[in-house]
Amino acid sequence: MQVRSTLGVLPAPILCDTPGSFPWSVFHERYPELIRKVRDASAYGPEHRARLDQLGEQIVSGVVGPPDAHWHDRDSWLRWCEPHVGKSWSETPFLWAENYFFRRLLAATGFFDAGGMRGVDPFGPFKSVELASAATDTLLTEFNELVTHTGEDEQAPALLWSSLQANHADLCFNLAAGVPSGPPSGTGLLIDDGAAVLRHLENSEPGQIVLVADNAARELLPDLLLIDHLLRRGLATGVELYVKPQPYFVSDATPTDVIAAIRRLTGFGGPAEQAGHRLWEALRAGRLALQCPDFFCAPLHLWEMPVELLEHFATASLVIAKGDLNYRRLVGDFWWAPTRPFREAVGWLTAPVVALRTLKSDVIVGLDPATVDSLDQDSPGWRCAGTKSIIQFGLSG
Numbered sequence: 001m002q003v004r005s006t007l008g009v010l011p012a013p014i015l016c017d018t019p020g021s022f023p024w025s026v027f028h029e030r031y032p033e034l035i036r037k038v039r040d041a042s043a044y045g046p047e048h049r050a051r052l053d054q055l056g057e058q059i060v061s062g063v064v065g066p067p068d069a070h071w072h073d074r075d076s077w078l079r080w081c082e083p084h085v086g087k088s089w090s091e092t093p094f095l096w097a098e099n100y101f102f103r104r105l106l107a108a109t110g111f112f113d114a115g116g117m118r119g120v121d122p123f124g125p126f127k128s129v130e131l132a133s134a135a136t137d138t139l140l141t142e143f144n145e146l147v148t149h150t151g152e153d154e155q156a157p158a159l160l161w162s163s164l165q166a167n168h169a170d171l172c173f174n175l176a177a178g179v180p181s182g183p184p185s186g187t188g189l190l191i192d193d194g195a196a197v198l199r200h201l202e203n204s205e206p207g208q209i210v211l212v213a214d215n216a217a218r219e220l221l222p223d224l225l226l227i228d229h230l231l232r233r234g235l236a237t238g239v240e241l242y243v244k245p246q247p248y249f250v251s252d253a254t255p256t257d258v259i260a261a262i263r264r265l266t267g268f269g270g271p272a273e274q275a276g277h278r279l280w281e282a283l284r285a286g287r288l289a290l291q292c293p294d295f296f297c298a299p300l301h302l303w304e305m306p307v308e309l310l311e312h313f314a315t316a317s318l319v320i321a322k323g324d325l326n327y328r329r330l331v332g333d334f335w336w337a338p339t340r341p342f343r344e345a346v347g348w349l350t351a352p353v354v355a356l357r358t359l360k361s362d363v364i365v366g367l368d369p370a371t372v373d374s375l376d377q378d379s380p381g382w383r384c385a386g387t388k389s390i391i392q393f394g395l396s397g
């Protein structure tokens with residue numbers, strides 16, 4: 001596949017090096033605070049706590065070290081770390097630095113070690129609270145009302161919107177910001193290609209849909225309900241749900257989180273319960289396939305995925321990329337002109353693609369110049385504030 005040639009000349013990567021910038025604040029405020037929360041959320045012993053503290057100090061004032069000698073994925077990380085070892089964390093590309101940070105955080109908590117914390121999700125306590133929360137009850141009650149009072153044909157736009165809105169509820173964002181989450185306001189939707197996405201699905205032969213998931217719990221539930229709808233209405237012959245093979249970026253969904261979310265549905269009653277049972281059956285029948293390739297925890301862009309996976313994605317009738325991190329990996333975490341056409345940015349992927357994203361970091365493409373001007377003027381910090389969102393659709397590159 002000739003991916004590289006479709007990308008053109010890459011602009012400068014987004015770095016962590018400018019005090020006051022968003023990436024800087026993530027490494028100097030958000031992640032030190034996250035470490036404190038993780039440290040207190042589980043019963044980590046002195047050694048794990050010391051390692052977490054050390055990581056907290058390193059990211060603020062230390063240099064990037066190589067992967068530890070015993071890491072099972074050391075060879076890959078040696079390669080990925082090679083350009084950065086010995087530099088201060090601030091000098092590294094934001095996307096790379098965040099990925100390495102989360103890999104080191106798992107190492108610090110003993111996630112891969114032989115001891116008692118093996119396989120214990122450091123973010124599990126936060127995810128569980130969210131899944132059990134009253135806000136999740138409200139979400140499922142709203143779903144039950146939607147299904148009870150709306151015809152099947154009219155449900156798709158609401159489910160798409162709900163899946164987008166749910167990206168606002170990102171634990172990483174909320175944990176550190178300390179603010180209650182709420183949906184982006186009506187005016188926050190900068191690009192709305194929702195109707196075009198649904199037209200595409202209704203007017204083309206149903207095929208395999210790929211959904212690259214983002215967060216667990218309150219984001220994953222609407223994603224699952226959307227998947228159920230697509231399968232039930234025959235808008236997809238099957239759905240592949242890509243999640244992370246290990247805990248990542250705080251709230252990112254893992255297979256365990258998918259099972260927990262389906263159980264939450266089956267335990268709720270009403271249409272949500274029925275949807276949960278259908279999803280369970282779809283998993284058993286293979287119409288819903290759960291995938292978690294290691295690639296999804298690599299510090300790479302999506303076009304760098306293994307060639308077989310890339311070829312597989314190219315056969316999808318639609319690729320749905322959820323959330324901010326997946327957007328950065330989809331279009332590239334670079335200082336693109338915000339007016340760069342989306343279709344051009346995703347030209348490396350020869351399948352229709354839709355990004356459902358609340359903006360929580362600097363990269364953005366596909367806006368018109370007037371919108372960019374007015375946002376720059378009237379809404380300082382609009383790229384990272386989590387108050388703007390997009391449904392951005394591109395038909396084949």
Ligand SMILES: O=P(O)(O)OC[C@H]1O[C@](O)(CO)[C@@H](O)[C@@H]1O
Pocket residue numbers: 026030098167170172173214215249322323324325326328358360361
């Ligand atoms: O859950 P989402 O929508 O991918 O957002 C995660 C975002 O949080 C950050 O990691 C910052 O904490 C962003 O850099 C990242 O893109």
